[in-house]
Amino acid sequence: MMQTPTPAHAGPAILPLAGSSGSLLERLFKLQAHGTTTRTELIAGLTTFLTMAYIVFVNPAILGDAGMPKGSVFVATCLIAAFGTLVMGLLANYPIAMAPGMGLNAYFAYVVVLGMGLKW
Structure with a gap:
């Protein structure tokens, strides 16, 4: 059985809770369902902050x-x-x-x- 490779830029889950599937950010914002990653969202947030500062x-x-x-x-x-x-x-x-x-x-x-x- 082949496993789907994880993208090289995907980092570890952030703030995993015991017995939960995925990170807190994933559960709260449904990142995978929206086709994005924590890293992408953090970069986007930093870019938006710098643009609006x-x-x-x-x-x-x-x-x-x-x-x-x-x-x-x-x-x-x-x-x-x-x-x-x-x-x-x-x-x-x-x-x-x-x-x-x-x-x-x-x-x-x-x-x-x-x-x-x-x-x-």
Whole structure:
């Protein structure tokens, strides 16, 4: 009887539980059913993080121009991005990262607050 070879890049199961079939990540996200591996998902997550990391610096700068405290906006941006991403991953089982929309923030800061003279 021939065994199916394991791909060379497939690493060991992560966080296996006693008496369980597969890793915690496999059971939670059904990686094999979606045709992916833990390694692929970790690389994708790191890539997404690096792509979106600028938001935690640019968002406070934009909203700071409207008079909002930059430190508070920084913390709020980090918290809401983490919360939104966790909800999408854990509840919806959908690999989408969430963060504040930069276009709407710029519109609010530069058109509504600075352009129209309204207070934030």
